[in-house]
Amino acid sequence: MSRYRGPRLRLCRRLGDLPGLTRKISKKQTSPGEHGNKNKKPSEYAVRLEEKQKLRFNYGLNEKQLLRYIKTAKKVQGSTGSVLLQLLEMRLDNTVFRLGMAPTIPAARQLVNHGHICINNKTVSIASYQCKPGDIITVKPQANSQNLVTKYLMFPGLANIPSHLELDSKKLVGKVNGVIDREWVALQLNELLVVEYYSRK
Structure with missing residues (x-):
């Protein structure tokens, strides 16, 4: 399985706190990269992509695995986003x-x-x-x-x-x-945006 082996704090600076990925806290406040201070408003697609990447890197999944979890969650009765988080948390x-x-x-x-x-x-x-x-x-x-x-x-x-x-x-x-309740999920995330990201592909 292809795993992310790069610097973890770099991801946390870009995506926010990822408690499952690392316990370290970066002293730098800006996003990584040469243009880390840019104040450009992200597009709707960029916002959905960022939420999806948070989920992926926090739980250590590759794209194929996450897509499989999305398909499984859609088959289960109830909110797809909540079911997805339950599957990942379990x-x-x-x-x-x-x-x-x-x-x-x-x-x-x-x-x-x-x-x-x-x-x-x-x-x-x-x-x-x-x-x-x-x-x-x-x-x-x-x-x-x-x-x-x-x-x-x-x-x-x-x-x-x-x-x-x-x-x-x-x-x-x-x-x-x-089964875990939504309020106990440690990751700060809008799971509906992840479902939207895959439904528009």
Whole structure:
């Protein structure tokens, strides 16, 4: 999968705060590039594109994956934007991040890919696995897995764990109690503009 490997703060300066991508905060206030201070009003297309890019880079998706999530969300009854955010928030890598077991979503994805995380006592190494209410997320009993997650839990990426999750930090066990509510989504985003962006293509 083609992943963004460039400077993360550059993206945050351009798109705004991306809590899933990095914990660093840039001291520079302007947008990146030679003409970062320009006050030109963006077009409607540019605004939609920016919202789509926020979603992509925060959750670490490529264009093809995001398009697939949009198509799935359109088939589900209810607001397409809200369903899309629920699908992305219930991904395993994001759930591990929101539990505080990893400082960022890329770090959570690495934990999952390297086989440190189990769901219902079965090792799952697919970051895009959709967590369901009732799933129990545990860390492998091996010492290196336990030490790694314990170290991450000392400095969680976000201050609060969402209401649909619960964590026993001593046993390193997390539980999914339901589907996330819109107000618990950490990313500042207008998801309707993302849906509009794809509906006009």
